[in-house]
Amino acid sequence: MQHYPILSIVTLFLxxxxxxxxxxKNETVRKFIALVASSISxxxxxxxxxxVMIENNVIQYWMGNWRPIHDWAIGIGLEVDSLxxxxxxxxxxxxxxxxxxxxxxxxxxxxxxxxxxxxxxLSGSVLGLVFTGxxxxxxxxxxxxxxxxxxxxxxxxxxxxxxxxxxxxxVLGSIGSSLVLAGTITIYSQVHTLNxxxxxxxxxxxxxxSTLFAFALLLAGYSLKxxxxxxxxxxxxxxxxxxxSISMAxxxxxxxxxxxxxxxxxxxxxxxxxxxxIQLLLIIIGTITMFVGVxxxxxxxxxxxxxxxxxxxxxxxVITAVGVSTALGLTAGLYHALNHTLFKGLLFLTAGAVxxxxxxTDLNKLGGLAKKMPQTAAVFLIGAFSISGLPPFNGFVSKxxxxxxxxxxxxxPVTIVALLVSVMTLASFIKVAQSIFFGQMPKEFENVKEVxxxxxxxxxxxxxxxxxxxxxxNFVTKYLISPAxxxxxNVGKYIDIMMGNGYAEKILGKPVEIxxxxxxxxxxxxxxxxxxxxxxxxxxxxxxxxxxxxNTASLPVDGDDSKYEVFxxxxxxxxxxxxxxDLFWGLKYDLRHYFGFMHDAHSGIINDYAxxxxxxxxxxxVYIFLLVP
Amino acid sequence: xxxxxxxxxxxxxxxxLFSTIVGLILSGIDRKVVARMQKxxxxxxxxPFYDFFKLLGKETIVPRTASRKTFLxxxxxGLLALVxxxxxxxxxxxxxxxxxxxxxxxxxxLTIPAVAxxxxxxxxxxxxxxxxxxxxxxxxxxxxxxxxxxxxxxxKKVGMALNNxxxxxxxxxxxxxxxxxGPMITKWSLIPAAIAxxxxxxxxxxxxxxxxxxxxxxxxxGPLVEYSGVPLAIFKLNHAIKMFIMTSLFVTLFLSGKGxxxxxxxxxxxxxxxxxVVIVSISTLKAITARLKVEQVLKFFWTYPTALxxxxxxxxxxxx
Numbered sequence: 001m002q003h004y005p006i007l008s009i010v011t012l013f014l015x016x017x018x019x020x021x022x023x024x025k026n027e028t029v030r031k032f033i034a035l036v037a038s039s040i041s042x043x044x045x046x047x048x049x050x051x052v053m054i055e056n057n058v059i060q061y062w063m064g065n066w067r068p069i070h071d072w073a074i075g076i077g078l079e080v081d082s083l084x085x086x087x088x089x090x091x092x093x094x095x096x097x098x099x100x101x102x103x104x105x106x107x108x109x110x111x112x113x114x115x116x117x118x119x120x121x122l123s124g125s126v127l128g129l130v131f132t133g134x135x136x137x138x139x140x141x142x143x144x145x146x147x148x149x150x151x152x153x154x155x156x157x158x159x160x161x162x163x164x165x166x167x168x169x170x171v172l173g174s175i176g177s178s179l180v181l182a183g184t185i186t187i188y189s190q191v192h193t194l195n196x197x198x199x200x201x202x203x204x205x206x207x208x209x210s211t212l213f214a215f216a217l218l219l220a221g222y223s224l225k226x227x228x229x230x231x232x233x234x235x236x237x238x239x240x241x242x243x244x245s246i247s248m249a250x251x252x253x254x255x256x257x258x259x260x261x262x263x264x265x266x267x268x269x270x271x272x273x274x275x276x277x278i279q280l281l282l283i284i285i286g287t288i289t290m291f292v293g294v295x296x297x298x299x300x301x302x303x304x305x306x307x308x309x310x311x312x313x314x315x316x317x318v319i320t321a322v323g324v325s326t327a328l329g330l331t332a333g334l335y336h337a338l339n340h341t342l343f344k345g346l347l348f349l350t351a352g353a354v355x356x357x358x359x360x361t362d363l364n365k366l367g368g369l370a371k372k373m374p375q376t377a378a379v380f381l382i383g384a385f386s387i388s389g390l391p392p393f394n395g396f397v398s399k400x401x402x403x404x405x406x407x408x409x410x411x412x413p414v415t416i417v418a419l420l421v422s423v424m425t426l427a428s429f430i431k432v433a434q435s436i437f438f439g440q441m442p443k444e445f446e447n448v449k450e451v452x453x454x455x456x457x458x459x460x461x462x463x464x465x466x467x468x469x470x471x472x473x474n475f476v477t478k479y480l481i482s483p484a485x486x487x488x489x490n491v492g493k494y495i496d497i498m499m500g501n502g503y504a505e506k507i508l509g510k511p512v513e514i515x516x517x518x519x520x521x522x523x524x525x526x527x528x529x530x531x532x533x534x535x536x537x538x539x540x541x542x543x544x545x546x547x548x549x550x551n552t553a554s555l556p557v558d559g560d561d562s563k564y565e566v567f568x569x570x571x572x573x574x575x576x577x578x579x580x581x582d583l584f585w586g587l588k589y590d591l592r593h594y595f596g597f598m599h600d601a602h603s604g605i606i607n608d609y610a611x612x613x614x615x616x617x618x619x620x621x622v623y624i625f626l627l628v629p
Numbered sequence: 630x631x632x633x634x635x636x637x638x639x640x641x642x643x644x645x646l647f648s649t650i651v652g653l654i655l656s657g658i659d660r661k662v663v664a665r666m667q668k669x670x671x672x673x674x675x676x677p678f679y680d681f682f683k684l685l686g687k688e689t690i691v692p693r694t695a696s697r698k699t700f701l702x703x704x705x706x707g708l709l710a711l712v713x714x715x716x717x718x719x720x721x722x723x724x725x726x727x728x729x730x731x732x733x734x735x736x737x738x739l740t741i742p743a744v745a746x747x748x749x750x751x752x753x754x755x756x757x758x759x760x761x762x763x764x765x766x767x768x769x770x771x772x773x774x775x776x777x778x779x780x781x782x783x784x785k786k787v788g789m790a791l792n793n794x795x796x797x798x799x800x801x802x803x804x805x806x807x808x809x810x811g812p813m814i815t816k817w818s819l820i821p822a823a824i825a826x827x828x829x830x831x832x833x834x835x836x837x838x839x840x841x842x843x844x845x846x847x848x849x850x851g852p853l854v855e856y857s858g859v860p861l862a863i864f865k866l867n868h869a870i871k872m873f874i875m876t877s878l879f880v881t882l883f884l885s886g887k888g889x890x891x892x893x894x895x896x897x898x899x900x901x902x903x904x905x906v907v908i909v910s911i912s913t914l915k916a917i918t919a920r921l922k923v924e925q926v927l928k929f930f931w932t933y934p935t936a937l938x939x940x941x942x943x944x945x946x947x948x949x
Contacts, residue, residue, distance in 0.1 A: 371696050416781065434763075586926065587770060
């Protein structure tokens with residue numbers, strides 16, 4: 001059991017190396033290696049649920065058995081607590097489903113051996129990042145992650161914009177990595193250790209200006225990895241140009257890795273959430289992120305680019321909820337992180353399916369695909385309703401928790417913005433539904449077929465998970481979220497396990513108390529009762545239908561009868577599809593100044609974006625120096 | 630026994646049958662009142678029943694461009710959501726399911742019928758429906774902002790009195806509060822919020838001057854243009870039930886209280902108050918105004934009702 005974490009990481013890296021050696025010639029071999037590596041890693045991580053999540057252990061592993069000497073860590077240690085494992089589970093599920101989806105999805109691409117090598121490197125690095133207990137190791141993993149991601153962004157380099165996207169990602173990613181490295185070094189120079197448990201103990205009540213400086217740098221660096229506004233501009237391009245299975249991995253685990261790092265940084269390393277100013281900082285950037293993300297998404301004309309902006313927006317929810325820093329807020333944030341992985345992964349897969357079937361994801365070129373791809377349309381609707389937070393899907397539960405948490409913390413403006421963002425999310429998915437799946441079908445897509453089974457299976461798994469996490473939130477919170485929340489809030493144990501018993505007490509003075517997660521709020525969402533209701537109602541409707549309510553005899557769709565044409569003002573019917581660009585005129589008109597400003601701001605010039613990143617980092621530094629005691 | 634009582638709640642009262650009848654009667658009253666205001670005689674009050682049963686008997690035509698299943702299921706999903714909401718709205722002391730009655734749940738459940746209309750319209754493949762759903766979505770974005778602020782305001786007000794300042798989202802607590810302290814409308818700090826909600830009701834049920842989505846004279850009822858027969862009947866029914874639910878929600882939020890203690894009288898009272906709210910907020914506006922433009926609707930809702938609701942929120946936050 002102690003070896004599971006390192007094995008799950010090593011399997012993925014080993015898979016990458018084996019693919020280079022054996023998989024470069026044969027497609028089947030490399031698929032086999034990828035499948036085996038990802039499933040072993042999936043199983044190993046899932047086997048950790050029982051000891052870590054349920055029995056509440058923390059698993060530690062010293063690489064090369066370099067144990068700490070005289071309470072001082074020397075070697076690299078892995079440390080898996082429930083928080084790390086929570087993100088680990090998110091990562092492995094994404095990896096596995098994405099690999100399964102890739103098999104048929106990439107069949108039209110050449111040199112897929114490089115695809116699998118990079119993908120396995122990316123997966124291994126994310127898993128390594130969430131399992132490691134060493135700050136410098138975290139930087140190394142982030143570097144591997146960034147460069148694998150850059151490579152994968154440019155994988156379809158014959159596509160317009162792929163290389164440009166990769167360059168943007170490379171530049172901004174390097175800025176982020178440099179910030180992380182600078183922060184790490186500054187901390188090391190101050191406390192002379194890189195072990196996170198020990199740093200956490202040494203920094204408790206002991207913040208010097210240098211460590212605060214390091215905090216600002218690390219926060220900026222990790223925010224860049226999580227694509228928080230205004231560090232976000234690399235994300236939309238990268239998500240759009242990368243193959244959909246990779247976009248799913250990007251939004252499912254790569255930016256989750258950034259979120260994980262932020263949580264680890266503020267809650268564990270710096271115990272920073274007791275400072276009002278840090279809470280406020282996270283809430284502000286989170287709220288800005290969710291608003292800017294969703295309004296930018298409304299203006300997009302490409303399915304995947306739109307999804308990318310939604311990724312940014314949903315990460316905003318997570319950061320805001322994490323910033324609220326009550327147990328409820330953290331629960332909301334982690335729940336939303338989980339849900340985001342599920343529904344956004346699902347939506348990226350449907351985008352991949354649309355691309356596979358038609359060769360484009362442009363909202364202005366598609367239309368009427370629901371008739372040709374009914375299953376893709378169905379899972380798309382599940383994903384769209386989930387992300388819009390309609391009950392009984394999972395987005396509702398976590399957004400509900402976000403509203404509760406923010407409003408309870410006396411943050412009414414944030415609650416209002418969050419609810420508004422949720423409606424705008426719905427709007428932009430209505431846009432996608434109308435432009436791609438409904439409406440009239442252009443002539444050239446008449447021969448489009450439903451995607452193959454191996455692509456539909458991951459989509460359906462994700463869709464079912466979306467529904468399950470929506471209707472059984474009590475199980476999800478009990479077995480996944482609450483352990484992770486208490487791990488983030490109760491730092492003493494994390495330190496103790498790594499450095500030996502009593503170490504935390506020696507330094508922290510007393511174990512940090514866990515605030516009980518309080519669900520005795522006004523009517524905690526109990527959807528199971530509703531499910532009964534919905535079932536009953538469906539029954540009633542079925543009875544109506546059987547009794548002749550929907551007399552199918554009167555529904556012929558064939559034949560030349562003109563009454564089956566759509567109404568066209570009395571004229572002969574012609575192709576007229578209301579497309580992405582045509583929708584929401586009133587909104588676009590009323591907010592034209594805002595949209596115009598955002599359009600000009602996203603100039604596409606890397607220098608601008610790099611400047612934003614540096615500028616925001618400066619603001620972080622100044623803010624933290626001024627306001628954190 | 631529990632199953633039977635659930636079945637009764639869902640199918641008869643306060644679910645499907647009750648809300649159907651009351652909703653249709655309310656829309657009959659609305660039509661009659663509007664007609665009288667415009668010096669017409671107007672249809673009989675039970676005209677919506679005639680219309681409904683007439684539509685049930687008509688042929689159902691599914692256009693060739695439509696995605697059939699989505700097209701046919703959309704109205705039913707909308708109806709289900711509305712009936713579910715009907716179960717959650719307390720009528721004075723009576724609630725079918727009290728433990729989960731929650732404002733945010735209701736906000737989202739009330740979004741589902743609109744989404745059903747949008748998805749159904751989109752599935753028909755008609756360009757008129759395409760324009761209609763775009764407008765419907767703009768309408769949703771318009772009213773959601775003030776609606777949310779109104780509901781949060783009430784939650785804060787009740788929470789400050791009953792929960793030591795912690796907010797509540799529970800509708801039954803809101804009713805309890807009114808039973809103790811008198812109807813919410815008597816609190817002067819909440820009157821702006823009440824006015825805002827009265828302005829939101831017409832756009833939520835899609836009546837003039839905010840019926841941009843269905844605008845018969847411009848885009849031939851927008852999302853409904855291709856519907857006929859039973860699905861159209863269900864959409865019309867949804868429309869009527871939505872009218873009842875929104876007004877009933879207003880009554881529960883602002884005019885509720887102890888009630889008389891006798892169930893039948895309470896329900897009658899709720900229905901009568903709902904009818905008055907229909908006349909005040911829907912019929913009067915409908916009779917005296919003409920349809921706004923699309924961009925005017927968004928601008929209107931993001932300024933006046935939002936400002937009114939925010940005023941209430943700030944007042945309540947300051948402790949008034």
